[in-house]
Amino acid sequence: MALLDSNEWQDLSGKLAAASTSVQVQELRAEWIGRRGRITLALKALSNLSPEERRQQGQVLNAAREQATRLIDERLEQLRQQEEDRQLLNERLDMTIAGVEPKVGLLHPLTRVRRLLEDLFLRMGFSLAYGPEIETTWYNFEALNIPENHPARDMQDTFFVDLPGMVLRTHTSPVQIRGMEAAAGSLPVKIIAPGRVFRRDDDATHAPMFHQIEGLVVDRGITLGDLKGTLVAMATELLGASIGTRFRPSYFPFTEPSVEMDVTCAACGGTGCRTCKGTGWVEILGSGLVHPVVLQNGGYDPQEVSGFAFGLGIERLAMRIFGLDDLRPLYQNDLEYLMAFDRYTGRPML
Ligand SMILES: [Zn+2]
Structure with a gap:
């Protein structure tokens, strides 16, 4: 069972790089390692194999799941960091802008x-x-x-x-x-x-x-x-x-x-x-x-x-x-x- 060849890894890392929101990344997580994800389903299918094949494929798939998890988490962290930088930039106080002078009353x-x-x-x-x-x-x-x-x-x-x-x-x-x-x-x-x-x-x-x-x-x-x-x-x-x-x-x-x-x-x-x-x-x-x-x-x-x-x-x-x-x-x-x-x-x- 040929799973996760180099093309597929390129597919995942390309899509992760293109994802610009955490929602898009979470969709990829579901697609790959969610309850009905590609790797998850492949792991479930191992029970149909002989013990020897199951051991071999199992190692490969578990390593693939770990790697996919790491890639997804890294991308999420990247996006969070970008968002924080954007906020800091937007909310930066410009001390050179003239303030709003408060209205001060005076006695009649x-x-x-x-x-x-x-x-x-x-x-x-x-x-x-x-x-x-x-x-x-x-x-x-x-x-x-x-x-x-x-x-x-x-x-x-x-x-x-x-x-x-x-x-x-x-x-x-x-x-x-x-x-x-x-x-x-x-x-x-x-x-x-x-x-x-x-x-x-x-x-x-x-x-x-x-x-x-x-x-x-x-x-x-x-x-x-x-x-x-x-x-x-x-x-x-x-x-x-x-x-x-x-x-x-x-x-x-x-x-x-x-x-x-x-x-x-x-x-x-x-x-x-x-x-x-x-x-x-x-x-x-x-x-x-x-x-x-x-x-x-x-x-x-x-x-x-x-x-x-x-x-x-x-x-x-x-x-x-x-x-x-x-x-x-x-x-x-x-x-x-x-x-x-x-x-x-x-x-x-x-
Ligand atoms: Zn006079």
Whole structure:
């Protein structure tokens, strides 16, 4: 029985060399040494032979099976190695390719200005205080010496809510009363109260919701000089050492006397232009000495203590710091617009 002559070996090694996948090699294994493989069947057929022939052919066939097994295993290992090399090549990290820059967020410009103010006043020894945005008319008006017939209570300005005696607060000043109540007669009271306020206003420089920061100091012997020193220090730090400031008499129901603070116009530097209506000054906040009625409503005796208070619009200050002439885009969540503030480097921002 002539089995596995040199032609057949060439056939097997040629097919193995041509096999490019392990599946193809496994097919060859089945064809040659599988349960119904050529060599396997030949070995089974040995039982028909004489003992002498069986011994001879048996040796040859067993050697052939070993050799075929070795050739097949070698080819499988070769293919596995090739596959691994290919993978390593494909998955190689190219350190020269430019990376994908991660998107990094930044704080909203109004948040940055609020934090700038908070940081400044906390360093001056103030502490933070907060009040509700839906407020009673007592805290929003009466306690602040704003009588029933005052224009601030007009439907034009105030958002009334569907609850008796409640409004959306029109300013952060109610926190003056709440702050004095919380201090419960102790001295000094020295708070700032940042927060949202609401008025029926909507144009390029007014939004129906905007932010204020309220300041209140109550102690023995507080004068307009303390007010002026505090606010000039604030303006100098926020707007630069060369900023000019002036205080003008004004009127607010909850302060007496009342003063408005002006700073030199950013557009003309104080020489006079259209922005400042030729005066060289722009108003940035209202302030004054706390009205005796307000001190009383907060639980303090105006014969013993005095105080000053101020309130400024965070939007207005942000417009000044960032040089904006319209505040509305600040609320429109246009990412491109807001991200442009990233390039603002004129001042260390928190
Ligand atoms: Zn000007």
